[in-house]
Amino acid sequence: MAIFALIDANSFYASCEIAFQPGLVNRPVVVLSNNDGCIVAANAHAKALNRYLTKPLGSGGYRAAQPTSIMFQPYFKVERLLKAHKTKVFSSNYELYADMSQRLHTLIGQFAPKQEIYSIDESFLDLTGFEKHNLTDYGQQIRQTILRGLGLPVAVGIGHSKTLAKLANHLAKKGDFSGVLDLTVLSEPAINLLLKNVAIGDVWGIGKQLRQQLQAVGIHTALDLKLADPHKLSKRFSVNILRSHLELNHQACLQLDEVDEPKQQILRSRSFGQAISERHDLRQALVNFASRAAEKLRAQGSVCQAVTVFCTTNPFKPEQGAYRNSCSLRLALATDDTRLIAEQVKIGVDKLWREDFLYHKAGVILSELSQKSQQQNDLFAPALNEKSAQLMAVMDQINQKMGKHSLHLASQDHANQRWAMRQNHHSPRYTTNWQELLTVS
DNA sequence: TCTGGGGTCCTAGGACCC
DNA sequence: TCTGGGGTCCTAGGACCC
Numbered sequence A: 001m002a003i004f005a006l007i008d009a010n011s012f013y014a015s016c017e018i019a020f021q022p023g024l025v026n027r028p029v030v031v032l033s034n035n036d037g038c039i040v041a042a043n044a045h046a047k048a049l050n051r052y053l054t055k056p057l058g059s060g061g062y063r064a065a066q067p068t069s070i071m072f073q074p075y076f077k078v079e080r081l082l083k084a085h086k087t088k089v090f091s092s093n094y095e096l097y098a099d100m101s102q103r104l105h106t107l108i109g110q111f112a113p114k115q116e117i118y119s120i121d122e123s124f125l126d127l128t129g130f131e132k133h134n135l136t137d138y139g140q141q142i143r144q145t146i147l148r149g150l151g152l153p154v155a156v157g158i159g160h161s162k163t164l165a166k167l168a169n170h171l172a173k174k175g176d177f178s179g180v181l182d183l184t185v186l187s188e189p190a191i192n193l194l195l196k197n198v199a200i201g202d203v204w205g206i207g208k209q210l211r212q213q214l215q216a217v218g219i220h221t222a223l224d225l226k227l228a229d230p231h232k233l234s235k236r237f238s239v240n241i242l243r244s245h246l247e248l249n250h251q252a253c254l255q256l257d258e259v260d261e262p263k264q265q266i267l268r269s270r271s272f273g274q275a276i277s278e279r280h281d282l283r284q285a286l287v288n289f290a291s292r293a294a295e296k297l298r299a300q301g302s303v304c305q306a307v308t309v310f311c312t313t314n315p316f317k318p319e320q321g322a323y324r325n326s327c328s329l330r331l332a333l334a335t336d337d338t339r340l341i342a343e344q345v346k347i348g349v350d351k352l353w354r355e356d357f358l359y360h361k362a363g364v365i366l367s368e369l370s371q372k373s374q375q376q377n378d379l380f381a382p383a384l385n386e387k388s389a390q391l392m393a394v395m396d397q398i399n400q401k402m403g404k405h406s407l408h409l410a411s412q413d414h415a416n417q418r419w420a421m422r423q424n425h426h427s428p429r430y431t432t433n434w435q436e437l438l439t440v441s
Numbered sequence B, C: 001t002c003t004g005g006g007g008t009c010c011t012a013g014g015a016c017c018c
Helices: A012-020 A044-052 A075-084 A094-109 A135-150 A162-174 A188-196 A208-216 A222-227 A230-236 A239-248 A279-299 A338-352 A386-402
Strands: A004-009 A029-032 A039-042 A088-090 A115-119 A122-126 A154-159 A180-182 A266-276 A302-313 A324-335 A359-371
Touching: A004 A135, A004 A162, A012 A029, A012 A039, A012 A088, A012 A094, A029 A044, A039 A044, A044 A075, A094 A115, A094 A122, A094 A135, A135 A154, A135 A180, A154 A162, A162 A180, A162 A239, A188 A222, A222 A239, A230 A239, A266 A279, A266 A302, A279 A302, A279 A338, A279 A359, A279 A386, A302 A338, A324 A338, A324 A359, A338 A359, A338 A386
Parallel strands: A029 A088, A154 A180
Antiparallel strands: A004 A122, A004 A154, A029 A039, A115 A122, A266 A359, A302 A324, A302 A359
16 A cells, blocks of 8 residues: 655744744744735744634624634734734745755655655655554654754654645644654544544645535535545535545545656746836836746746736725736747747737726736747747857856846846835845855854 | 735636537 | 537636645
């Protein structure tokens, strides 16, 4: 029988910050999204502040106020609460988190021949054939290695399917298991007892909508889904639910995905630090996004044939006027040249632009991607330009060596960006920038 | 004043074909 | 007068994930 492990860092972004400022370990710590918009990571001390929050009553007043979570709360709404409890607040420092993530996955990978890097802070391992080891001890070894090597706390969940490994990981974080839970050695009644206490919405793949639909047919816990009649499930729901049902019954439907497939679309979007009211600024912002997207495109060796541009006003301020629109453009020949993509973006901006709106967010999507190495010339399109490839390669090299945006298009106008992100609580890039190394006094 | 960003997969429905 | 049915492909939108 297959055995999967899921290793997952506890509140990863917050833990990365604490790793470099260990004095914070007993204080609430939160990390904010771009623009210091809302809370995207919180350590246990910060999550404990949940008890001070309650959801407002529904408009009918019939629903009881429920405690809610500080996760994903807009920062300005909880700023006072956080301050009152001496919370350390960080803007997101993705350069640091990405570097820590690489180190984390490298360490995890040493514990099994097959690894799937599932997200910035999660890896699956294939532990099939490791049955003769004590896998709980093995999980503890993984935890110790990562704690010693990176100062990051992780939890380890083990089961006969990915869904069960996820679920075990979820339970391992909760307390009674010292960070490691191996379901493969538990009896069926013992497992069922655990599943009975997992809400259906906490099962991997069940979001808000499906949770409500499942609850409506009497499925409230992971155990309910495990014991449900598969025929009834497949009549009423999509194949995903049936798959979850099987996976909860120890039948692995999802395999380990070892190879890192190239992305099928590349998206770069941002909310602006300050709303945009001039076409020139929107164009400048979108050309900047296009430039970053094109870098990512080249980094995975792809070319794109479609460019989509979108923009929207602030959905939280409809009184300022609401407008959102998008525009897709196709290129005659797929490309990875920043200049050609930027050209399309400018055309898109002119199509989308309406006077008298305050633009709050915009983005660029590159799609219809294919591998550059397999690209064919089109009889009716301009021939592939070798100089373009050389120029882009030089641009990428210089920017990698000298820092982002060292070399950019004039229309990006890098010194003068009124719409740039707000980031008032940024920590140093300890591991990726010589100017920002940790100093020890 | 201040509300994130980047992805994948699935499905329904329309266009089109024979 | 009577006006089918089945298949494929594509796209938009919804739902989910972290």
